[in-house]
């Protein structure tokens with residue numbers, strides 16, 4: 001499967017949220033491919049992440065760890081104007097950052113646990129950061145086939161919400177989906193070869209899901225490497241005609 005439909009050169013890829021979990025596994029999966037030239041691996045603590053250092057030992061200059069807080073627009077500006085100064089085009093950007101119970105976010109069971117602080121924390125990382133990332137990377141997505149894929153979550157689907165709870169996380173992902181769909185319409189005008197996708201990676205064994213894994217049925221908790229492979233399959237299966245859509249790890253569509 002090609003990394004991106006219609007791409008006929010080796011890809012420059014950037015993964016945001018790369019220091020651990022699914023983002024780290026995506027970096028490893030991209031570097032293992034011979035149709036990927038370069039991977040920028042970005043997160044707040046990328047340059048000190050031991051797993052990324054191990055990948056860098058294996059892949060040398062093809063992997064570039066970069067520290068950047070996606071909630072800070074000055075850091076995003078510096079990422080583009082300094083770190084990516086020599087890069088003409090990014091063929092693939094994956095936003096794999098997100099929080100559920102970290103950095104002030106809370107996985108609320110009910111309204112009584114909802115606070116302004118946890119709503120703000122969830123929205124800052126899960127919603128505002130990925131769309132500001134897209135805003136700042138836009139000049140690098142305009143010339144050739146380019147895919148911007150953001151890891152969303154099935155629990156962000158309003159149509160699929162039967163259990164309730166997790167107010168901040170659900171709402172932040174639903175709002176992310178709306179922003180991605182809106183951006184897909186603008187990007188189509190700027191670059192007809194662009195694709196914007198929201199992807200649910202499946203429940204995956206990472207720091208984000210760890211406190212909630214007890215109730216996951218047998219066989220439904222994925223290893224990050226499995227999720228990463230599935231995400232790249234979904235990205236490879238959907239080009240510009242599908243821009244602005246929401247997919248699960250098994251390539252089935254999810255209702256908004």
Ligand SMILES: NC(=O)c1ccc[n+]([C@@H]2O[C@H](COP(=O)([O-])OP(=O)(O)OC[C@H]3O[C@@H](n4cnc5c(N)ncnc54)[C@H](OP(=O)(O)O)[C@@H]3O)[C@@H](O)[C@H]2O)c1
Nearest residue numbers: 017018019020021022043044045070097098203204206208
């Ligand atoms: N795991 C699951 O079961 C599951 C299910 C559905 C959806 N998802 C979604 O999949 C994505 C990846 O989740 P995960 O499970 O891999 O989480 P994770 O293991 O906690 O990793 C999150 C990554 O995001 C980075 N990050 C967090 N805040 C950041 C910020 N402000 N700026 C830059 N980087 C930041 C973290 O690195 P630093 O700390 O170095 O910044 C880390 O690399 C998230 O969007 C999540 O909502 C996960």
